[in-house]
Amino acid sequence: MTNEKIKRIGVFTSGGDAPGMNAAIRAVVRTGIYYQKEVFGIMRGYEGMIEGDIVKLGARSVGNIIQRGGTILKTARSKEFRTKEGRLKAYNNLKKEGIDALVAIGGDGSFTGLHYLTEEFGIPAVCIPGTIDNDLTGTDYTIGYDTATNTAVEAIDKIRDTALSHNRLFFIEVMGRNSGYIAVNSGIAGGAAAIIIPEETMSFENLMTLLTAGEGSSKKSNLIVVAEGSKIGGATELAKKVAERSDYFDIKVTVLGHLQRGGSPTYFDRVLASKLGVAAVEGILKGQTDVMVGIRNSKIVYNSFDSIINHVHEIDQESLRIAKILSI
Numbered sequence: 001m002t003n004e005k006i007k008r009i010g011v012f013t014s015g016g017d018a019p020g021m022n023a024a025i026r027a028v029v030r031t032g033i034y035y036q037k038e039v040f041g042i043m044r045g046y047e048g049m050i051e052g053d054i055v056k057l058g059a060r061s062v063g064n065i066i067q068r069g070g071t072i073l074k075t076a077r078s079k080e081f082r083t084k085e086g087r088l089k090a091y092n093n094l095k096k097e098g099i100d101a102l103v104a105i106g107g108d109g110s111f112t113g114l115h116y117l118t119e120e121f122g123i124p125a126v127c128i129p130g131t132i133d134n135d136l137t138g139t140d141y142t143i144g145y146d147t148a149t150n151t152a153v154e155a156i157d158k159i160r161d162t163a164l165s166h167n168r169l170f171f172i173e174v175m176g177r178n179s180g181y182i183a184v185n186s187g188i189a190g191g192a193a194a195i196i197i198p199e200e201t202m203s204f205e206n207l208m209t210l211l212t213a214g215e216g217s218s219k220k221s222n223l224i225v226v227a228e229g230s231k232i233g234g235a236t237e238l239a240k241k242v243a244e245r246s247d248y249f250d251i252k253v254t255v256l257g258h259l260q261r262g263g264s265p266t267y268f269d270r271v272l273a274s275k276l277g278v279a280a281v282e283g284i285l286k287g288q289t290d291v292m293v294g295i296r297n298s299k300i301v302y303n304s305f306d307s308i309i310n311h312v313h314e315i316d317q318e319s320l321r322i323a324k325i326l327s328i
């Protein structure tokens with residue numbers, strides 16, 4: 001796999017950080033070096049690309065990071081890269097450093113930016129899905145999702161102890177942007193009484209009926225997991241509305257927020273990141289471009305940008321079904 005045209009590969013992280021991004025950086029750097037390429041780290045995503053903040057990485061410079069959360073390359077959301085002028089500045093910096101291929105680790109927004117750069121300047125690029133949201137079709141799992149969901153489950157377990165002791169109803173809000181993946185699976189694993197996600201609109205009246213049924217069976221403590229993208233209101237709003245309709249419950253709210261983004265990646269995310277990092281570099285050396293590398297049914301797959309962007313990563317219906325059966 002000695003594609004002579006590619007000599008220098010640039011790698012960067014972009015959008016929200018996710019646990020396992022470091023493991024992916026390590027895999028990209030070491031695979032590039034394994035195939036006798038030079039690898040450069042672009043700092044702070046597209047911001048660093050525009051400013052020319054680019055550093056050479058060696059096999060040892062990515063030692064001792066596989067277990068660390070966050071991203072050693074740092075990350076950013078860049079407004080300027082959304083403009084053609086911004087992307088031209090970025091491309092000129094890549095040219096200056098002799099970088100002739102790119103690997104991006106990020107989410108849908110990062111891929112969209114890279115798609116434009118590839119279209120405008122013809123630079124080969126492969127994307128690695130790195131986001132806690134698991135909102136990308138073309139891969140069963142994104143890097144960081146497993147760790148974030150485990151973090152949410154740990155938090156839910158702790159809230160359950162206090163909820164039970166006080167007979168309280170808790171609304172627990174988890175991240176996921178417009179996706180309900182973290183909510184559904186942390187809800188099943190945490191034994192939630194209801195899971196509210198953007199993909200499936202449970203009406204507020206349905207929620208009241210469910211809670212009132214609990215009232216009849218003298219169930220006073222309950223955990224409701226709410227995805228931040230919920231269309232019937234976030235945890236705070238729902239708690240307020242329930243309190244207005246019933247004085248039966250002692251209601252509390254916990255918004256888990258950014259704690260879901262940090263921490264040491266699980267074994268699953270480390271292995272996923274390692275596999276995708278190797279596959280991204282091998283893909284680019286074999287001529288893949290404008291694609292996202294993913295894992296489907298345990299197999300590495302490359303999907304074109306067009307087939308993943310603006311497509312919804314559907315929630316598994318079976319998960320929704322079992323969540324309902326088990327919450328009676």
Ligand SMILES: Nc1ncnc2c1ncn2[C@@H]1O[C@H](COP(=O)(O)OP(=O)(O)OP(=O)(O)O)[C@@H](O)[C@H]1O
Nearest residue numbers: 015016077078081082106107108109110112113131
């Ligand atoms: N339409 C676009 N055109 C050019 N660049 C874009 C576009 N959309 C996003 N980007 C670039 O990609 C960056 C990251 O995108 P975004 O903030 O949506 O995060 P993401 O990659 O989707 O990750 P996550 O959703 O996990 O935080 C943006 O700050 C911007 O620089």
Ligand SMILES: O=P(O)(O)OC[C@H]1O[C@](O)(CO)[C@@H](O)[C@@H]1O
Nearest residue numbers: 016107131132133175176177261
């Ligand atoms: O860190 P920020 O910029 O507040 O973004 C938060 C968003 O990023 C994510 O953590 C990852 O995309 C989402 O779940 C959340 O909506």
Ligand SMILES: [Mg+2]
Nearest residue numbers: 015107108109
């Ligand atoms: Mg995104």
